[in-house]
Amino acid sequence: MLDELRRPFFVIALVIILVVVLIEVGSPYMMHAADTSFDRPGYGIQYLVFIDAFLFYVSLLIGLALIIPERVQGRVQGCVTLILSFFGCLGIFVAIIFALIFIIILISLLFAPIFGTAAYLAIYGGFDRSGANVTLGLLMTLKIAFCVVLIAAHQRFLQSKSLVLLTLSSLLATLIVSFLINFVPGILASITDALGAIVVAILALIWAIVFMVGAVISIIKAIH
Amino acid sequence: MDSKKLVIVILIVIAVVFVIFAGYGSLTVYQPKRTNARESKKDAKVAPTPGWAKSIDSAFSGWQESVQLRCGPPPDQNSKRRCDDLGTGPIVVPSAKEPWLPLMKKTEFRTLKLVLLEGQRVHINYLDKKGGKNIDNPQFFDLPDLDNNNSLKGSIAVMENGGTLTISCLDNVPCRVGQE
Numbered sequence: 001m002l003d004e005l006r007r008p009f010f011v012i013a014l015v016i017i018l019v020v021v022l023i024e025v026g027s028p029y030m031m032h033a034a035d036t037s038f039d040r041p042g043y044g045i046q047y048l049v050f051i052d053a054f055l056f057y058v059s060l061l062i063g064l065a066l067i068i069p070e071r072v073q074g075r076v077q078g079c080v081t082l083i084l085s086f087f088g089c090l091g092i093f094v095a096i097i098f099a100l101i102f103i104i105i106l107i108s109l110l111f112a113p114i115f116g117t118a119a120y121l122a123i124y125g126g127f128d129r130s131g132a133n134v135t136l137g138l139l140m141t142l143k144i145a146f147c148v149v150l151i152a153a154h155q156r157f158l159q160s161k162s163l164v165l166l167t168l169s170s171l172l173a174t175l176i177v178s179f180l181i182n183f184v185p186g187i188l189a190s191i192t193d194a195l196g197a198i199v200v201a202i203l204a205l206i207w208a209i210v211f212m213v214g215a216v217i218s219i220i221k222a223i224h
Numbered sequence: 225m226d227s228k229k230l231v232i233v234i235l236i237v238i239a240v241v242f243v244i245f246a247g248y249g250s251l252t253v254y255q256p257k258r259t260n261a262r263e264s265k266k267d268a269k270v271a272p273t274p275g276w277a278k279s280i281d282s283a284f285s286g287w288q289e290s291v292q293l294r295c296g297p298p299p300d301q302n303s304k305r306r307c308d309d310l311g312t313g314p315i316v317v318p319s320a321k322e323p324w325l326p327l328m329k330k331t332e333f334r335t336l337k338l339v340l341l342e343g344q345r346v347h348i349n350y351l352d353k354k355g356g357k358n359i360d361n362p363q364f365f366d367l368p369d370l371d372n373n374n375s376l377k378g379s380i381a382v383m384e385n386g387g388t389l390t391i392s393c394l395d396n397v398p399c400r401v402g403q404e
Contacts (some may be wrong), residue, residue: 008285027395098325101331103284104287104288105288105331105332105333107280107281108281108284108288109333110336111280112381113379114365114372114379115359115363115380115381116333116335116379117379117382118359118360118381119357119359121360122357123357123359128248133246133249135252136242140239140242144235144238144239145229147235148235151228156233162229169235169237171235173241175238178245178246178249178331181249182245182246182248182249182250183245183249197343
C-alpha cells in the first residue's frame, strides 16, 4: 500500500488530462503537433470537453492541495467551483440547443427530396469517420493512461468517489460517441454524431449541477 | 477483488469495447465518399422515403425555421399547409431570421416544400442569392416529378440569404402550387 503521493506521476496525470482537453477544444498547437493533424469532425468529440474539463478541474484541485494551505483552499474552492459550475451549466445548455438545432436542420434536409436530400448527402453524407476514430482513439488512449498514472501516483485516489465516477463518465462518454459514429450507415453518422454530442452534454450538465449543489453546500457550511 | 485489479479489468474492458467499435466502423460499414451535388441528386432519387422517416420529419418540421413566402389567399384554418396558392412568376424568398442566441449564426439551410395542388405540370426554379456548398444553383424540377415516382411534392434547399423562386405553369394549363 502506498502511503505517500508520488508527485511526478500525479503531475504526468495532470498533463495528460490537460492534453485531452486541449485536443478536444481544438488547440491549434495540439492539432498539428509533431507534423500530425487530428481531425475533430462533427460535434461529438468537441462536446467531450465539457466532461473532461470537469475532470481536469477536479484533478487540479487535488494538485493545488499539495501547494496551497488547506485553510485557504477550503475557503476559495467552494466559491470558484460555484462560479465555474454555474457558467458551465449555462454554456452546456447553450451547446445543447446548438446541437439540437443542427440535428433538426440535418433531419429536415435528409427527408426533403430531392434537393434537400441531395444537399444533405453532398454536405453531410460523407462524415469523416476515419478522422473521428483516429482522434477518439488518441483520446481514449490518453484517458486510460491518465487512469493508470493516477493510480500509480496514489492508490487512495480510488477511494475518491467523485473522481472515480467522473473518470468513468468521461470514458463512457467517449464510448457513446464512438458507438454512435460507427454503428450506423455512413450517411447517418452526422446525425448520430450530433445526437452523441447531446447525450454527452446532458451527462456533463448533470455533473455541473452536482458540482454546483456541492459548492453551495460547502459555502453554507463555511459561513456557519 | 482488489480495487486496483478491478479498475485495471474495467479499463481493459473499455479499451476492448472501444477497439471493437472503431474497428467495426472503419472496416465493415460502407461509407460513401463525399460526393458532388449531381451524384447526390442521383442518390436522393433512388432512395424512397420510408414511412418512419416521414414520421420523424413531421415531428421535427415544426421546430425548424420556416421559409415565409408571399401567399395569395391565406390558407384555411383547417389546412395543414402554410400556403395553398403561391401564385406564379418570381417570388422573393427572404433570408433567414436573425439568430436569437448570441454567437449563433443564421440558419444555414432551410427546406422549402412545394406541392402541386391543381394543374397538369409545373416547372419550379429556384436561384439562391449565395449558392455554393456543393448545392445546385439554380435548383429546378417539374411537378409531377418524373424522376421521383411522379411525386406531386418537391423540396428545395434554401441557404441563409434566400433567393428567387419562380413557378411556371406548363402546357398552357393553369396551375396552383402550395407550400407545406
